Amino acid sequence: MSTLNILHFPDNKLRQKGKDIEVFDSKLSKIANDMLETMYLSKGIGLAAVQVGIAIRMIVIDVSETRNDPVILINPVITDKADEIIFEEGCLSVPGFYEKVERFNKIKYSYKDLHGKSKESNADGLLAVCIQHEIDHLDGKLFVDYISEIKRDRISKKLQKLGSEGNIPDRKKVPYSI
Ligand code: GNR
Ligand code: NI
Numbered sequence: 001m002s003t004l005n006i007l008h009f010p011d012n013k014l015r016q017k018g019k020d021i022e023v024f025d026s027k028l029s030k031i032a033n034d035m036l037e038t039m040y041l042s043k044g045i046g047l048a049a050v051q052v053g054i055a056i057r058m059i060v061i062d063v064s065e066t067r068n069d070p071v072i073l074i075n076p077v078i079t080d081k082a083d084e085i086i087f088e089e090g091c092l093s094v095p096g097f098y099e100k101v102e103r104f105n106k107i108k109y110s111y112k113d114l115h116g117k118s119k120e121s122n123a124d125g126l127l128a129v130c131i132q133h134e135i136d137h138l139d140g141k142l143f144v145d146y147i148s149e150i151k152r153d154r155i156s157k158k159l160q161k162l163g164s165e166g167n168i169p170d171r172k173k174v175p176y177s178i
Helices: 026-041 125-138 149-164
Strands: 046-048 058-061 071-089 099-112 118-124
Touching (some): 026 071, 071 125, 118 125
Antiparallel strands (some): 046 058, 071 099
């Protein structure tokens, strides 16, 4: 296993759209395992391939408190949604910033597993929000796209400055989620 580098807003590569996955081989499994390792190391509850510069439609998630319930979703699609909620979101690609975003509290979704088998499931609460956040990444979209342009620009400039100084907030270095 190896860890991958997470891109930070406003990196243009975060605007790439992930390509549908058609080949389910050991190369794909390795990327999934590397993404899980990267997500756990960074204390995230999810990670999309686009965030590590790989423009394919794969996401990994673990919303369990025990951090031992990894989920891998390939070509995920939301097929039904209900009940709007406002959720305070963060993102490994926008480190140190948190904003309220409107999402759905209940979703139905379809996806493929690592064997290419089609599946369908329901989610609510944190898992539902996380799946919506990760699918947005696969479409080149970030949670800061839902906030005002003024706030987004301010975050962009701060992260560019911190990046140039080598001072990006690093969740790998803290024992808790920030
Ligand atoms: O770790 C993460 N926490 C989080 C909190 C609220 C809403 C969404 C998320 S996802 C984020 C990890 C991440 O950036 N995934 O793309
Ligand atoms: Ni994110």
